[in-house]
Amino acid sequence: IAGITQAPTSQILAAGRRMTLRCTQDMRHNAMYWYRQDLGLGLRLIHYSNTAGTTGKGEVPDGYSVSRANTDDFPLTLASAVPSQTSVYFCASSAGTGESGTQYFGPGTRLTVL
Amino acid sequence: GQNIDQPTEMTATEGAIVQINCTYQTSGFNGLFWYQQHAGEAPTFLSYNVLDGLEEKGRFSSFLSRSKGYSYLLLKELQMKDSASYLCAVRDSNYQLIWGAGTKLIIKP
Numbered sequence: 001i002a003g004i005t006q007a008p009t010s011q012i013l014a015a016g017r018r019m020t021l022r023c024t025q026d027m028r029h030n031a032m033y034w035y036r037q038d039l040g041l042g043l044r045l046i047h048y049s050n051t052a053g054t055t056g057k058g059e060v061p062d063g064y065s066v067s068r069a070n071t072d073d074f075p076l077t078l079a080s081a082v083p084s085q086t087s088v089y090f091c092a093s094s095a096g097t098g099e100s101g102t103q104y105f106g107p108g109t110r111l112t113v114l
Numbered sequence: 115g116q117n118i119d120q121p122t123e124m125t126a127t128e129g130a131i132v133q134i135n136c137t138y139q140t141s142g143f144n145g146l147f148w149y150q151q152h153a154g155e156a157p158t159f160l161s162y163n164v165l166d167g168l169e170e171k172g173r174f175s176s177f178l179s180r181s182k183g184y185s186y187l188l189l190k191e192l193q194m195k196d197s198a199s200y201l202c203a204v205r206d207s208n209y210q211l212i213w214g215a216g217t218k219l220i221i222k223p
Binding site for chain 2: 041042044045058090101104105106107108
């Protein structure tokens with residue numbers, strides 16, 4: 001693989017169910033991010049990780065959790081999904097600061113919570 | 115609070131030039147990014163500005179004025195494939211990206 005992959009591509013989920021969105025990168029980037037994108041709004045940061053073993057909260061972290069056990073993987077878990085979590089979720093990664101801090105995005109997961 | 119403003123939608127003609135503006139108010143500044151996003155796809159990186167002035171990359175150029183909190187993306191010789199949303203993002207003092215809502219660019223033949 002080259003770049004960032006996300007799974008699943010799309011998912012319809014019943015409210016109250018638990019769901020993990022997967023994200024894997026092969027660029028050996030230190031930093032990884034999870035965003036949600038809703039119509040009419042900018043990308044909003046959910047959680048981030050500056051390096052393996054560390055995570056931080058973004059702008060909209062409630063209802064979501066993440067882990068970063070290694071450099072490549074950064075899963076996002078919805079413990080008990082609610083309809084307001086219906087969105088497109090993008091995972092991204094970056095190498096460092098300056099222009100090398102450019103974030104590169106996975107293809108996204110379209111999630112519908114009913 | 116932090117804020118990025120860009121027009122919601124713009125229309126231009128194939129072969130023409132279009133300028134997409136972005137104004138920002140953020141806590142700190144560590145660079146400004148422009149991304150392109152086609153419908154149903156992920157954002158892809160276009161340009162990065164950290165110093166005042168113009169950066170040119172082929173048909174695309176990006177300008178930054180830090181004192182005015184202002185940037186623009188200039189697209190020349192427009193092609194139909196340029197129809198997309200263009201996202202402006204500023205990296206703040208915490209090195210996190212603050213995103214505008216994006217400008218949907220419609221290209222007409």
